[in-house]
Amino acid sequence: MHRTPLCIRIIGVPGLPEIKPGDDIAEIIVNRLHEYNISLDEGDIIVIASKIVSKAEGRIVDLNNVTPSAKALKLAEVTGKDPRLVEVVLRESVKVVKAVKGHLIVMTKHGLVCANAGVDVSNVAGRRDTVLLLPEDPDVSARKLRKRIRELTGKNVAVIITDTYGRPLREGHIDMAIGLAGIKPFKDYRGKRDLKGYILRVKRVAVADEIASAAELVIGNGDEGIPVAIIKGLVYERGDESASLLNMKEEKWLFK
Secondary structure (H helix, E strand, C coil): CCCCCCCCEEEECCCCCCCCCCCCHHHHHHHHHHHCCCCCCCCCEEEEEHHHHHHHCCCEEEHHHCCCCHHHHHHHHHHCCCHHHHHHHHHCEEEEEEEECCEEEEEECCCCEEEHHHCECCCCCCCCCEEECCCCCHHHHHHHHHHHHHHHHCCCCEEEEEEEEEECCEEEEEEEEEEEECCCCCEECCCCECCCCCECCCCEECHHHHHHHHHHHHHCCCCCCCCEEEEECCCCCCCCCCHHHHCCCHHHCCCC
């Protein structure tokens, strides 16, 4: 059986200015698309690095204004981290999963299990006393951006907000989806047949995470200055489910 070749395009959007609190990210993105003659089509996926969303939402913290709690001071001794940073991490968390020298793994209010609750210093202010938090609610942020882009362009697109994380038992980092709008997080093969007719029972592909990682190939994590990518030509299932569905429930953890 002959299959039609599939092709997707990943286009980095350059030239975005430094994002400031209160900026209209959607309008800035649309303006840059016009400037670089990049068309936005129905069904495109706009992948946005969480850092610029957080900056627009004012999620910037000056550690000089943070007073560490007793718990933060104790964890700072264990991890060797700045007590003020530890305090900010605790405020963004619901549970400490692991604290050892050099590492503080927590479960965030979003349900993410990650280092330092996603609190970051890179590409923020160029110094260690100014940190950036994750968006308050990445799903809400994604929905607002999707709605605003539709107002500006008339196009019905999907939006994925991403952040960079390590993975259990794997070296290196990848980008993952932490906020969604207009796209389902999984491609579900359960109940479908494979090429040999076998009925698949467990396979659910985390397509939103795959898209986030693919977009990172053009977005980067250093000085690339490309915090937005457009995905074209990908067939996906539309929906308004939360990115939190990608977070494995603790009772399913096999390794602790």
